[in-house]
Amino acid sequence: GDSVTQMEGPVTLSEEAFLTINCTYTATGYPSLFWYVQYPGEGLQLLLKATKADDKGSNKGFEATYRKETTSFHLEKGSVQVSDSAVYFCALSSGGSYIPTFGRGTSLIVHP
Amino acid sequence: EAGVAQSPRYKIIEKRQSVAFWCNPISGHATLYWYQQILGQGPKLLIQFQNNGVVDDSQLPKDRFSAERLKGVDSTLKIQPAKLEDSAVYLCASSSRTGGVQNTQYFGPGTRLTVL
Numbered sequence: 001g002d003s004v005t006q007m008e009g010p011v012t013l014s015e016e017a018f019l020t021i022n023c024t025y026t027a028t029g030y031p032s033l034f035w036y037v038q039y040p041g042e043g044l045q046l047l048l049k050a051t052k053a054d055d056k057g058s059n060k061g062f063e064a065t066y067r068k069e070t071t072s073f074h075l076e077k078g079s080v081q082v083s084d085s086a087v088y089f090c091a092l093s094s095g096g097s098y099i100p101t102f103g104r105g106t107s108l109i110v111h112p
Numbered sequence: 113e114a115g116v117a118q119s120p121r122y123k124i125i126e127k128r129q130s131v132a133f134w135c136n137p138i139s140g141h142a143t144l145y146w147y148q149q150i151l152g153q154g155p156k157l158l159i160q161f162q163n164n165g166v167v168d169d170s171q172l173p174k175d176r177f178s179a180e181r182l183k184g185v186d187s188t189l190k191i192q193p194a195k196l197e198d199s200a201v202y203l204c205a206s207s208s209r210t211g212g213v214q215n216t217q218y219f220g221p222g223t224r225l226t227v228l
Contacts, residue, residue: 004154043116043203043219044155089154099145099168100217102154 002027004103006090012109013080021075021106023064023090031094033057033066033073038087038105047075047088085110114138116220118204124226130192133223137185137206143167145217146179146189147203155203161187191225199227 007022025031035047035057048057053068062077073090087107091100117136125131137144142163147155158177160167164184172179176195181187191198201224205217 041221043205043221045219046216091154099157099160100155102156104153 002031002092002094002101004090004092004101006088006103006106009087009105009107010109011106012111014111015082016079017110019075019077019080019084019108021088021090021108023073023075023103025071025073025090025092027071027092027094029094030068031092032098033064034091034093034100035062035064035073035075036089036091036100036102038089040086044089080108080110082110082112084108116204116206116218118202118220118223120223121221122224122226124228125194126228127196128193130190131194131225132188132190133202133204133225135187135189135204135220137187137204138218141206141208141218142184143207144181144187145205145207146187147205149201149203149222151200158189194225194227196227199225201225 003026005024032051034049036044037047038044048059050057050066053066056065064073064075087105089105090103093100119134123131144161146158148158149155158172159169159179161181164181177191179189201222203222204220207217
């Protein structure tokens, strides 16, 4: 079945550091890929998505590129802020249901 | 626009007791989802409603879990009797329609359940 593997956290960075959170997936067919973010005390929010190979999703300074050859969708940001501290979930959906299959989540802590 | 509302935010019960969670989706959203998020794992779909009908409940443990959405608006998820392994965050989400990759789900803040 479909699955998503994320790097374990927490990831701890200083403000303005470069961020990478790794995500790889296993799926049949051609899934759509997503990153969700969960800020403390809030629900999950869709951060960005990509629906086909080589697509780049971007939002709020975050980017991720759909790499079919490496089955990856790594999340990057050039300069993180304290306000980016949250839990980040990689997810995919395939077939007709469009229900996301989520990874375990990666906690990001950004220090001033 | 108000977001997805859930209550209570936290609940502590003893095993074998019953518990109910409530969700009010975004106004006008026809599709409602309940997810279970166990600590250290990603959310897992329990049940999906389209208006007041069930679309997918294949992952719902029906011997102890039940859910309803009687008027096609708000929804209740019940556990009876609860087990220790039911300790998790229960997330409700809604979307304006069922299918399509463009269909975005909006999540509520969740209810954190602890079963002692």
